[in-house]
Amino acid sequence: MKKEKKKIKIIEGIEKEAGIFNDYALIYDILYQDKNYKKESRFVSELIKQYSLKSPKELKIIDLACGTGQHIIELSKLGYKVEGSDPSEEMIKIAKQKNKETNLNIEYYNESFQTSERIKKKYDVILLLFSSINYLIKYEDITTSLKNFTSLLNEGGILIFDFWNGNAVIRDYFPLKVKRAYKRKKQVIRISETTLDLISQVSNVKFHFIVVDDGIIVNEFDEEHQIRYFFLQEMQDLLQSHGFKVIGSCPFLENSKPVSAYDWNVTFIAKKC
Numbered sequence: 001m002k003k004e005k006k007k008i009k010i011i012e013g014i015e016k017e018a019g020i021f022n023d024y025a026l027i028y029d030i031l032y033q034d035k036n037y038k039k040e041s042r043f044v045s046e047l048i049k050q051y052s053l054k055s056p057k058e059l060k061i062i063d064l065a066c067g068t069g070q071h072i073i074e075l076s077k078l079g080y081k082v083e084g085s086d087p088s089e090e091m092i093k094i095a096k097q098k099n100k101e102t103n104l105n106i107e108y109y110n111e112s113f114q115t116s117e118r119i120k121k122k123y124d125v126i127l128l129l130f131s132s133i134n135y136l137i138k139y140e141d142i143t144t145s146l147k148n149f150t151s152l153l154n155e156g157g158i159l160i161f162d163f164w165n166g167n168a169v170i171r172d173y174f175p176l177k178v179k180r181a182y183k184r185k186k187q188v189i190r191i192s193e194t195t196l197d198l199i200s201q202v203s204n205v206k207f208h209f210i211v212v213d214d215g216i217i218v219n220e221f222d223e224e225h226q227i228r229y230f231f232l233q234e235m236q237d238l239l240q241s242h243g244f245k246v247i248g249s250c251p252f253l254e255n256s257k258p259v260s261a262y263d264w265n266v267t268f269i270a271k272k273c
């Protein structure tokens with residue numbers, strides 16, 4: 001039977017962060033089953049080996065927007081010791097369930113970047129993958145988060161993250177996209193309508209999700225995501241003014257290539273000074 005349509009949830013600021021990526025979490029792994037987490041984790045591993053001062057076995061790593069934990073599982077298989085955190089309770093629930101399925105004993109926290117100081121531990125590497133940093137819209141959230149990252153990092157520790165590059169977003173964004181994914185009898189359809197606010201550098205993405213099981217619509221919901229894009233120099237300046245030095249950059253998944261002005265997804269490696 002068709003469920004009643006849920007109200008649109010708008011995320012704006014820290015209090016409402018848990019509002020998005022909850023219903024979404026339940027279908028996240030179906031929607032991204034074609035995402036090559038193994039390859040992405042190998043790319044992250046190469047960067048860690050290239051830029052970290054410690055040997056992989058000594059390193060303590062945290063993925064601070066871990067979602068359902070897929071990068072953590074793949075990095076653990078490569079021998080790394082990784083923990084995870086995410087502000088979405090549902091994402092963390094799913095990540096924890098995978099501990100049983102994979103026989104891993106990964107520690108998870110339910111914190112946002114802005115509240116991550118509550119983790120109160122020290123790491124050598126912080127990961128923020130799949131454009132998670134772009135969910136920081138306001139300057140005060142960016143500044144709180146970057147301060148938290150420095151306090152979570154050991155001396156000489158590094159931050160590895162990818163983000164949406166403003167030049168590419170403005171030139172290449174699609175106002176309307178449809179993604180359809182299947183898993184056994186389940187089907188997920190996601191319609192994304194995007195508008196850009198060129199002044200605040202925010203992409204407003206209205207998602208409409210339809211979840212079909214065995215031919216019947218079992219859930220239909222909307223989420224509105226505000227995703228801020230950053231320009232390359234702007235990101236470098238933000239990091240520098242918060243105690244980080246950019247020590248490496250490349251297009252996402254292309255470690256040996258220099259960044260070009262229109263790469264949509266750019267990876268930065270920044271060291272705590």
Ligand SMILES: C[S@@+](CC[C@H](N)C(=O)[O-])C[C@H]1O[C@@H](n2cnc3c(N)ncnc32)[C@H](O)[C@@H]1O
Pocket residue numbers: 017020021064065066067068070071086087088091111112113114128129130131132135136
């Ligand atoms: C596109 S998903 C990426 C998840 C995961 N890294 C992956 O690659 O599958 C973005 C993630 O960022 C998280 N997120 C959104 N706002 C955040 C914030 N302020 N602090 C930390 N994580 C946030 C969401 O809960 C979501 O899990």
